[in-house]
Amino acid sequence: MYNSFHLSDYLGRCRETIDTALVDLFDQVDQNRRIVAAMRYAVMGNGKRLRPILCFAAAEAVNGSSGDAILPAIALELIHTYSLIHDDLPAMDNDSLRRGNPTCHIAFDEATAILAGDALLTLAFEIITDPAFSAPAPEMRLGAVRIIAQAAGYQGMVEGQMRDILAEGRRLSIDALKSSHALKTGALIRAAVETGATLAGGSPHQVKQLRQYADDIGLAFQVTDDILNVEGDPDRMGKAVGTDADRQKNTYPALLGLDASKTLANTLVSHALSSLDIFDHSADPLRAIATYIIERKR
Amino acid sequence: MYNSFHLSDYLGRCRETIDTALVDLFDQVDQNRRIVAAMRYAVMGNGKRLRPILCFAAAEAVNGSSGDAILPAIALELIHTYSLIHDDLPAMDNDSLRRGNPTCHIAFDEATAILAGDALLTLAFEIITDPAFSAPAPEMRLGAVRIIAQAAGYQGMVEGQMRDILAEGRRLSIDALKSSHALKTGALIRAAVETGATLAGGSPHQVKQLRQYADDIGLAFQVTDDILNVEGDPDRMGKAVGTDADRQKNTYPALLGLDASKTLANTLVSHALSSLDIFDHSADPLRAIATYIIERKR
Numbered sequence: 001m002y003n004s005f006h007l008s009d010y011l012g013r014c015r016e017t018i019d020t021a022l023v024d025l026f027d028q029v030d031q032n033r034r035i036v037a038a039m040r041y042a043v044m045g046n047g048k049r050l051r052p053i054l055c056f057a058a059a060e061a062v063n064g065s066s067g068d069a070i071l072p073a074i075a076l077e078l079i080h081t082y083s084l085i086h087d088d089l090p091a092m093d094n095d096s097l098r099r100g101n102p103t104c105h106i107a108f109d110e111a112t113a114i115l116a117g118d119a120l121l122t123l124a125f126e127i128i129t130d131p132a133f134s135a136p137a138p139e140m141r142l143g144a145v146r147i148i149a150q151a152a153g154y155q156g157m158v159e160g161q162m163r164d165i166l167a168e169g170r171r172l173s174i175d176a177l178k179s180s181h182a183l184k185t186g187a188l189i190r191a192a193v194e195t196g197a198t199l200a201g202g203s204p205h206q207v208k209q210l211r212q213y214a215d216d217i218g219l220a221f222q223v224t225d226d227i228l229n230v231e232g233d234p235d236r237m238g239k240a241v242g243t244d245a246d247r248q249k250n251t252y253p254a255l256l257g258l259d260a261s262k263t264l265a266n267t268l269v270s271h272a273l274s275s276l277d278i279f280d281h282s283a284d285p286l287r288a289i290a291t292y293i294i295e296r297k298r
Numbered sequence: 299m300y301n302s303f304h305l306s307d308y309l310g311r312c313r314e315t316i317d318t319a320l321v322d323l324f325d326q327v328d329q330n331r332r333i334v335a336a337m338r339y340a341v342m343g344n345g346k347r348l349r350p351i352l353c354f355a356a357a358e359a360v361n362g363s364s365g366d367a368i369l370p371a372i373a374l375e376l377i378h379t380y381s382l383i384h385d386d387l388p389a390m391d392n393d394s395l396r397r398g399n400p401t402c403h404i405a406f407d408e409a410t411a412i413l414a415g416d417a418l419l420t421l422a423f424e425i426i427t428d429p430a431f432s433a434p435a436p437e438m439r440l441g442a443v444r445i446i447a448q449a450a451g452y453q454g455m456v457e458g459q460m461r462d463i464l465a466e467g468r469r470l471s472i473d474a475l476k477s478s479h480a481l482k483t484g485a486l487i488r489a490a491v492e493t494g495a496t497l498a499g500g501s502p503h504q505v506k507q508l509r510q511y512a513d514d515i516g517l518a519f520q521v522t523d524d525i526l527n528v529e530g531d532p533d534r535m536g537k538a539v540g541t542d543a544d545r546q547k548n549t550y551p552a553l554l555g556l557d558a559s560k561t562l563a564n565t566l567v568s569h570a571l572s573s574l575d576i577f578d579h580s581a582d583p584l585r586a587i588a589t590y591i592i593e594r595k596r
Contacts, residue, residue, distance in 0.1 A: 035452050035460040086416060091408035110389035111463050114412065118384060119452035121416065125423045126447035129440050138437040142427050145443055149424035154333050154417035162333040165409050 005281075007288040011053060017066055018052040019044075021074050025127070038108045038116035039123075043081045045099040046238065048298075050221070051076040051188060055196035057285040058210050061276075064200020071133060072144045072195035075124035079152050080188060082120035085113050087161060100238025124148065136199050144195045151191035160184025172250040178219060180250075186218035193286075209275045210286075216272035217290050223265040224294050226251035230258060237298045265294045303579075305586040309351060315364055316350040317342075319372050323425070336406045336414035337421075341379045343397040344536065346596075348519070349374040349486060353494035355583040356508050359574075362498020369431060370442045370493035373422035377450050378486060380418035383411050385459060398536025422446065434497050442493045449489035458482025470548040476517060478548075484516035491584075507573045508584075514570035515588050521563040522592050524549035528556060535596045563592045 026040045052073035056066035066073070088095040088103040089110065096106050105113035128141050128148075136144075150156060160183030167180065193214040197207045228237060229244045230253050244251045252261040272290045276283045324338045350371035354364035364371070386393040386401040387408065394404050403411035426439050426446075434442075448454060458481030465478065491512040495505045526535060527542045528551050542549045550559040570588045574581045 029452075033452075033457070033460075034464065035457055039452060082416075086412055089409075089412065091412060111387075112460070114384055114387065114389060115456050115460050115463075117416070118380075118419065119456040121419055122447050122451035122456065125443055126451060129444035129447065131444075138440045142436045142440050142443075145423055145440075146427035146429075149420050149427065153420035153424060154331075154337060155327075158413050158417040158420065159331070159333055162331075162410070162413050165413075166332065 005284045005288055007285075007292055010285050010288070011292075014053040014056050014066065015049050017056070017070070018049050018073055018077060021070060022077065025074065025123075034108070034112060035115055035119055038104055038112045039120055041107055042085050042104045042116060043078065043120065045081075045101055047077070047081070047099060049077060051080050051192040054189060054192040054214070054286075054289065057283075057289060058193035058196030058202075059200035061210065061279050061283040061286055062197050062200050062202035062206050063282055064196075064202075068136065068200040069196040071128050071130065071136075071141070072148060072192070072199065075127050075144070075148055076188060076192050076195070078120045078124040078127065079148065079157075082117040082124075083152075083157055083161070083188075085117040085120070089113060092161070092165065095239075097239045121152070124152075140199055143198060147191050147195050147198070151187040156183055156187035156191075157185075160187070167250050169248065170250075172255070174252075174255050177250050177252070177255060181219060181222040182215065185222050186215055189218035189221065190214040206278070209278055213272045213275040213286060213290070216268045216275065217293050220265045220268035220272065220290070221293050223252045223261055223268070224296065226253055227258065227261055227265070228296075228298070229253075233297065269294055303582040303586055305583075305590055308583050308586070309590075312351040312354050312364065313347050315354070315368070316347050316371055316375060319368060320375065323372065323421075332406070332410060333413055333417055336402055336410045337418055339405055340383050340402045340414060341376065341418065343379075343399055345375070345379070345397060347375060349378050349490040352487060352490040352512070352584070352587065355581075355587060356491035356494030356500075357498035359508065359577050359581040359584055360495050360498050360500035360504050361580055362494075362500075366434065366498040367494040369426050369428065369434075369439065370446065370490070370497065373425050373442070373446055374486060374490050374493070376418045376422040376425065377446065377455075380415040380422075381450075381455055381459070381486075383415040383418070387411060390459070390463065393537075395537045419450070438497055441496060445489050445493050445496070449485040454481055454485035454489075455483075458485065465548050467546065468548075470553070472550075472553050475548050475550070475553060479517060479520040480513065483520050484513055487516035487519065488512040504576070507576055511570045511573040511584060511588070514566045514573065515591050518563045518566040518570065518588070519591050521550045521559055521566070522594065524551055525556065525559055525563070526594075526596070527551075531595065567592055 022043055029036050055069045055073040055076060059066060059069035084098060085104045087093050088098055089105055095103055104116055125145060128145050160180055163180040164184060190211055193210040197210050229241050232241050234241050269290045273287060276286055320341055327334050353367045353371040353374060357364060357367035382396060383402045385391050386396055387403055393401055402414055423443060426443055458478055461478040462482060488509055491508045495508050527539050530539050532539050567588045571585060574585055
């Protein structure tokens, strides 16, 4: 029953699964090495684990299990973390706080942060090939490598960050802002549901609907991020607010106003939910996550 | 016949194969995008293409062809280029010249250079999954992803660069210097012969011998690099010399002296050649490359 689904329990279970996998990953290697310490510091911060959770939930929507999706789930969180480390660098957004803690280049130094990001990105692809996991089959894993590499690379997340930087000081159209976000955050969120559903044996039609869902919630997530930067609570968020306005960044509140931004986020989530109509209760986690994305306080 | 083998013709053919593949790769995408321009700028510089050449030559040594090795060859050159871009950054080695041209962060800017490196690293893994190539089989490709990711990551090249940075201002033992180089440059050179030989169907014994060859020439390559930094011709090398001594870097000439460094390079190459004794004339390219590595002027 949709109403009886407890999202916070679900999110807690998913986070425990992914955090256990990440701890196991780093426990296997020498903790005293500086590069490992920096990688671990960034990964084990207080993250929402949204991408792994979406990966698990998409696997479950097609009647698979989180176990089917563990390899891309880990890979996606490592890639997400690498992108945060590099985005925070002085040459990029120059942020000193992330998830309530000093950013990687503040806690370590700039060279170490660049290398830790590089190493996490590389490790993401190594993980998918891990022979300690008997499944999925090589062909499926190679497909996951392809989906994730395309989403993370110069046609996806990297291009989004490049556009973000180029847009500084220029006023974008709302369409340009949307397509920038579709690349910067949307591509990896889409990859999360796509790899999760694919590895769990989803049909092409199911995967297509899930991609549509992901595109809508990915955008809704970014709109909500912008709204939180205006009216969020810095203590709950673990980072400063009002920074977008200070930097005159292109945001939905700046371009549309706060009320229209909230309406946009709601419309996107409604659309995302309608994409899930072909699924039964197996997609309840994805439904609840869509609502959570715009109601979250951090 | 070994004596009749013309290395310069061979290197020219290999470079043409890899350069054509790289040009094709970038011709498929929008040249006007800044991220693509930066990636292309760095990749199409005047590189030696050593890793792709070794990848091809290893495939041929086990009686395969360069076609068997084209995907890892491209991937390795992209990864090598990414590592140069990031190593040259102000926070790392702060170099302004590379291959005779301004480094990527000088020709573009620091943020673009970081992103171009990230994008090239990611593209390397995308390339290996390219469905436009009918071979090799998914299992073989996944193996290549694993070999390359392990060589490039926190247990390989990234760790080598981290150690390089940590060693600044400290005098290393010769063993520590060797193991640092085995990671920083050796790991990717080993991955080149390993992926080339594996994808061309080499036996475990053949691959083992080729790995030993690679470890020796990888180290010889680094020793020669250090020697060239002392007595090379800056015009031929396209970069400044004497920079290692200025920075008091740990180098073979600094730790062993110039003559002992040359002896070491020669010994390593002899050992590399003996690892090839199990191969017939199919390994002549690898034999000639080993000699070239210490005789090169750039």
